[in-house]
Amino acid sequence: xxxxxxxxxxxxxxxxxxxxxxxxxxxxxxxxxxxxxxxxxxxxxxxxxxxxxxxxxxxxxxxxxxxxxxxxxxxxxxxxxxxxxxxxxxxxxxxxxxxxxxxxxxxxxxxxxx
Amino acid sequence: xxxxxxxxxxxxxxxxxxxxxxxxxxxxxxxxxxxxxxxxxxxxxxxxxxxxxxxxxxxxxxxxxxxxxxxxxxxxxxxxxxxxxxxxxxxxxxxxxxxxxxxxxx
Numbered sequence: 579x580x581x582x583x584x585x586x587x588x589x590x591x592x593x594x595x596x597x598x599x600x601x602x603x604x605x606x607x608x609x610x611x612x613x614x615x616x617x618x619x620x621x622x623x624x625x626x627x628x629x630x631x632x633x634x635x636x637x638x639x640x641x642x643x644x645x646x647x648x649x650x651x652x653x654x655x656x657x658x659x660x661x662x663x664x665x666x667x668x669x670x671x672x673x674x675x676x677x678x679x680x681x682x683x684x685x686x687x688x689x690x691x692x
Numbered sequence: 693x694x695x696x697x698x699x700x701x702x703x704x705x706x707x708x709x710x711x712x713x714x715x716x717x718x719x720x721x722x723x724x725x726x727x728x729x730x731x732x733x734x735x736x737x738x739x740x741x742x743x744x745x746x747x748x749x750x751x752x753x754x755x756x757x758x759x760x761x762x763x764x765x766x767x768x769x770x771x772x773x774x775x776x777x778x779x780x781x782x783x784x785x786x787x788x789x790x791x792x793x794x795x796x797x798x
Contacts, residue, residue, distance in 0.1 A: 611786070620778070620790035636785070668735060672786075681725065681786065683735040 579604050584669050584684035591659040591691045599654040599687050601669030609672045609679070610652040614638065614665040615686075621668065627652055659691045695719045698779050698789035705796050711766040713792045715779030718760065726753050726764050727778040729791070735778070738764075769796045 585600045603610065611626035623636030627646040641663060643655040652671075656663060667687045673679035696717045705711050715724070726739040739746050739753040741762075746753050750769075755762040766773055774796050779789040 613788075618790065621780075621788040623785065626785070670735075679723075679782075680737050680740045681727075681780070682737070683727075685734040 581605065582669055582671050582682050582684040584667075584687050586687060587685065588688050589690070591656070591689065593659060593661060593691060595659050597656050597659065599656075599667055599669075599689075601652045601654065601684060602650050603652075603669075603671040603682070604650065605671060605673075605682065606649060607671035607673050607682070608649065609674060610646065611636070611670050611672075612642070612644065612652070612654045613668045613670065614663075615668060616665050624654065624667075656689075661691045663689065664691045665689060694789070695783075695787040696779055696781055696789040698777075698792050700792060701790070702793045703795070705769050705794070707770060707796055707798050709769050709796075711769050711773075711794065711796075713764045713777050713779075713794070715762045715764070715789055716760060717762075717779075717781045717787070719781065719783045719787060721781040721783050723782045724755050724762050725780040725782070725786075726762075727780060729776045729778060731775070733775075738777075766794075769794075771796045771798050 582603045608629045612624040613621040622638050625644040627633045633644050669684040670681045672681045699714045723742045727735050729735045750767045752765040776791040776793050778791045781787050
């Protein structure tokens with residue numbers, strides 16, 4: 579099993595550009611989520627999904643879109659990049675958050691917006 | 693308002709020392725997680741526990757549900773233990789602490 583994979587690992591964007599961060603998992607997990615990690619702030623939830631076709635907003639959803647057409651994939655779209663979106667982004671999956679299932683994290687994407 | 697609070701924020705220890713990192717939470721939970729993140733690295737799960745105590749090698753995690761408190765202990769610390777340790781809890785969603793940055797000096 580590859581676990582949770584993310585691409586790209588690094589990305590530099592100019593303000594106003596759009597891009598998609600890819601996330602895939604091969605563990606048949608229903609729950610997938612996107613976090614951003616900023617210095618001194620810990621992990622903050624952007625969007626999450628409890629299954630294919632179901633997504634919801636987390637703590638910091640503005641400027642991001644998600645979709646979940648399959649169990650395996652959960653891409654994160656930046657609509658119009660802003661310098662405030664410079665961060666490290668982690669995708670994670672879990673069998674069930676309410677059941678206390680272990681979370682598996684991708685390797686992260688380091689994004690810089692100029 | 694932080695649902696999960698960790699202490700200390702930063703910790704420096706000499707190799708071989710016994711280390712304790714604390715985590716307090718304010719929400720109802722079904723499980724508590726301890727995660728490890730090496731500099732520039734990904735995040736890995738060390739422990740998931742809902743009661744009592746778990747041990748893995750030199751790492752021990754305990755939880756007191758009544759007091760809403762957990763501790764992560766590292767015995768005989770080693771420079772390779774240098775990392776950020778993150779406490780997270782599972783309620784209706786995952787809540788994360790801001791992490792404890794540990795540096796173990798040879």
